Amino acid sequence: xxxxxxxxxxxxxxxxxxxxxxxxxxxxxxxxxxxxxxxxxxxxxxxxxxxxxxxxxxxxxxxxxxxxxxxxxxxxxxxxxxxxxxxxxxxxxxxxxxxxxxxxxxxxxxxxxxxxxxxxxxxxxxxxxxxxxxxxxxxxxxxxxxxxxxxxxxxxxxxxxxxxxxxxxxxxxxxxxxxxxxxxxxxxxxxxxxxxxxxxxxxxxxxxxxxxxxxxxxxxxxxxxxxxxxxxxxxxxxxxxxxxxxxxxxxxxxxxxxxxxxxxxxx
Amino acid sequence: xxxxxxxxxxxxxxxxxxxxxxxxxxxxxxxxxxxxxxxxxxxxxxxxxxxxxxxxxxxxxxxxxxxxxxxxxxxxxxxxxxxxxxxxxxxxxxxxxxxxxxxxxxxxxxxxxxxxxxxxxxxxxxxxxxxxxxxxxxxxxxxxxxxxxxxxxxxxxxxxxxxxxxxxxxxxxxxxxxxxxxxxxxxxxxxxxxxxxxxxxxxxxxxxxxxxxxxxxxxxxxxxxxxxxxxxxxxxxxxxxxxxxxxxxxxxxxxxxxxxxxxxxxxxxxxxxxxxxxxxxxxxxxxxxxxxxxxxxxxxxxxxxxxxxxxxxxxxxxxxxxxxxxxxxxxxxxxxxxxxxxxxxxxxxxxxxxxxxxxxxxxxxxxxxxxxxxxxxxxxxxxxxxxxxxxxxxxxxxxxxxxxxxxxxxxxxxxxxxxxxxxxxxxxxxxxxxxxxxxxxxxxx
Numbered sequence: 001x002x003x004x005x006x007x008x009x010x011x012x013x014x015x016x017x018x019x020x021x022x023x024x025x026x027x028x029x030x031x032x033x034x035x036x037x038x039x040x041x042x043x044x045x046x047x048x049x050x051x052x053x054x055x056x057x058x059x060x061x062x063x064x065x066x067x068x069x070x071x072x073x074x075x076x077x078x079x080x081x082x083x084x085x086x087x088x089x090x091x092x093x094x095x096x097x098x099x100x101x102x103x104x105x106x107x108x109x110x111x112x113x114x115x116x117x118x119x120x121x122x123x124x125x126x127x128x129x130x131x132x133x134x135x136x137x138x139x140x141x142x143x144x145x146x147x148x149x150x151x152x153x154x155x156x157x158x159x160x161x162x163x164x165x166x167x168x169x170x171x172x173x174x175x176x177x178x179x180x181x182x183x184x185x186x187x188x189x190x191x192x193x194x195x196x197x198x199x200x201x202x203x204x205x206x207x208x209x210x211x212x213x214x215x216x217x218x219x220x221x222x223x224x225x226x227x228x229x230x231x232x233x234x235x236x237x238x239x240x241x242x243x244x245x246x247x248x249x250x251x252x253x254x255x256x257x258x259x260x261x262x263x264x265x266x267x
Numbered sequence: 268x269x270x271x272x273x274x275x276x277x278x279x280x281x282x283x284x285x286x287x288x289x290x291x292x293x294x295x296x297x298x299x300x301x302x303x304x305x306x307x308x309x310x311x312x313x314x315x316x317x318x319x320x321x322x323x324x325x326x327x328x329x330x331x332x333x334x335x336x337x338x339x340x341x342x343x344x345x346x347x348x349x350x351x352x353x354x355x356x357x358x359x360x361x362x363x364x365x366x367x368x369x370x371x372x373x374x375x376x377x378x379x380x381x382x383x384x385x386x387x388x389x390x391x392x393x394x395x396x397x398x399x400x401x402x403x404x405x406x407x408x409x410x411x412x413x414x415x416x417x418x419x420x421x422x423x424x425x426x427x428x429x430x431x432x433x434x435x436x437x438x439x440x441x442x443x444x445x446x447x448x449x450x451x452x453x454x455x456x457x458x459x460x461x462x463x464x465x466x467x468x469x470x471x472x473x474x475x476x477x478x479x480x481x482x483x484x485x486x487x488x489x490x491x492x493x494x495x496x497x498x499x500x501x502x503x504x505x506x507x508x509x510x511x512x513x514x515x516x517x518x519x520x521x522x523x524x525x526x527x528x529x530x531x532x533x534x535x536x537x538x539x540x541x542x543x544x545x546x547x548x549x550x551x552x553x554x555x556x557x558x559x560x561x562x563x564x565x566x567x568x569x570x571x572x573x574x575x576x577x578x579x580x581x582x583x584x585x586x587x588x589x590x591x592x593x594x595x596x597x598x599x600x601x602x603x604x605x606x607x608x609x610x611x612x613x614x615x616x617x618x619x620x621x622x623x624x625x626x627x628x629x630x631x632x633x634x635x636x637x638x639x640x641x642x643x644x645x646x647x648x649x650x651x652x653x654x655x656x657x658x659x660x661x662x663x664x665x666x667x668x669x670x671x672x673x674x675x676x677x678x679x680x681x682x683x684x685x686x687x688x689x690x691x692x693x694x695x696x697x698x699x700x701x702x703x704x705x706x707x708x709x710x711x712x
Contacts, residue, residue: 063503064506065503065505065506067506068490068491068505068506068507069502069503069505069506071495082499085496087495155507155509155546156509156544156545156546158509159487159507159508159509162487162507163507
């Protein structure tokens with residue numbers, strides 16, 4: 001059993017490199033209008049932006065049990081992508097998968113730049129996902145008015161209550177793992193502001209181009225856009241996060257640019 | 268039934284000194300002693316038959332049936348009967364006094380043991396608090412863990428109504444809260460069911476003796492995957508769903524044994540309607556039949572059949588995968604792996620919406636059975652021929668297998684089979700097992 005699993009993995013790696021990007025690649029996510037939560041929305045948007053930047057075709061399928069269908073992940077488990085026989089969930093595994101196909105953006109970067117960019121990517125992913133989770137589950141008003149009703153909308157009573165309970169418990173556990181559980185909202189804002197500051201500084205390094213690194217997009221552009229844009233456009237009873245991001249005019253401008261370039265034109 | 272035995276008993280002893288039917292008897296008093304927690308009215312009906320006795324033989328028989336009735340009430344560990352002539356001023360001539368001495372069950376009963384399920388063995392522990400409120404009401408907590416890594420936890424409260432005037436119908440009401448995990452290894456998923464169940468069961472004797480059970484179940488069924496590469500047709504079903512269903516089952520059984528019957532008929536039907544609220548909707552029916560015909564020299568011909576159908580209702584969006592049927596395996600189609608004779612998606616078996624399956628057996632006692640006496644009674648040899656199919660009512664693409672084997676009886680309830688199977692007709696995607704196959708269970712085809 002054990003050996004066959006390794007063989008499987010080896011086989012998978014072989015196949016990954018060989019096969020071209022499948023025509024029927026599908027991105028699975030929860031229903032955008034009724035169901036999806038802020039951290040999940042950010043993560044889904046980041047992946048979509050990345051695939052669009054790579055110019056890879058994919059279709060989006062919304063289904064109520066997307067989270068349960070997901071093979072699992074580190075944070076939100078969403079979105080997950082089905083490409084041929086393969087399934088990958090969350091931003092990083094999907095990016096790694098695409099990079100094996102030689103179609104990925106960012107192949108022009110050298111090793112140093114890549115390592116540098118990876119640091120920013122994981123910084124952005126951790127800080128923003130945690131901040132979004134904090135606001136969604138730890139802020140009583142946001143949880144009661146937005147998170148709970150949206151998360152429970154696809155389940156009949158009393159299943160929705162149980163699902164809300166377990167979802168919140170898992171979210172709080174994750175916050176505890178990353179040691180965000182005992183922070184006050186002001187600390188969270190401060191962390192987010194610091195992260196934004198770093199990003200804006202990075203963006204300003206190449207003032208003549210719209211992207212973080214040179215004149216081509218990379219992973220960092222995708223994930224930063226996913227999170228910033230979601231935070232800016234999601235209406236919550238507590239808009240502290242959005243207000244923080246709005247203070248960084250360059251970042252807002254960056255979001256507007258990516259949105260127009262990759263999302264408005266195709267629609 | 269009792270009429271016959273009486274006649275038989277009287278006729279059997281023409282040479283005995285006394286014909287008990289000729290000795291007049293009248294029951295003056297019936298005492299039931301040993302009632303500590305039990306209310307008097309709960310055992311009242313034990314005496315009913317006794318007062319009707321008018322000769323001594325009847326008195327004895329009625330006393331025995333009163334004793335077994337008291338056992339059935341589920342309050343006594345042990346019951347003994349004492350018959351004495353009645354004394355005192357009110358005593359009639361030929362008057363008798365019957366005392367039923369019972370010993371009540373202890374407050375808490377615990378048990379642990381092994382149990383045989385369908386194609387699995389399990390370890391089971393149970394803790395029962397019998398007769399809490401004095402009229403047979405009991406609570407039990409049981410847990411089991413099976414060889415297929417399924418587990419089950421149940422808290423059950425039940426109340427029999429054997430003491431009412433519907434005594435003959437043996438009505439019983441129960442309420443249970445359960446959580447069980449089932450693994451469908453062949454389809455790489457497992458379900459966790461959590462909920463409650465209300466069950467009402469009774470017998471009816473309108474011409475034929477039927478056992479009915481009407482259940483309402485409300486449960487959360489959470490489906491999870493067992494490994495990473497699972498076809499999307501199965502992955503689509505992941506996540507929790509709320510099921511609300513009624514289930515009606517009826518059983519007719521006049522066989523002379525449950526494991527190795529020699530004559531008689533068993534008919535069983537289970538019908539489910541799911542979709543009273545919740546977000547799972549389907550109807551499901553299964554029927555099982557078994558006919559046994561005695562031949563000569565201990566040989567028995569047996570014919571079994573089973574049919575199952577799952578249908579959509581108006582509210583159905585997708586049929587729940589965990590309610591579909593798996594055909595194949597030692598309990599249905601021998602010669603195939605469990606679930607190996609059904610539809611397949613991307614190499615993984617997926618249940619069928621309909622299936623049918625029949626079996627013809629010739630049961631024979633072991634050769635030289637006389638030498639081993641009692642032990643040989645627990646063994647039988649059989650030749651079988653199984654035919655069945657999934658998702659099709661025709662015999663065009665059916666599956667079949669034949670073979671022979673040895674079966675062992677386990678405690679009047681379950682059967683262990685070791686068969687040599689030869690699959691005859693199969694389909695390309697089927698997983699067959701040409702050779703020895705082991706089966707354990709209580710309901711075979």
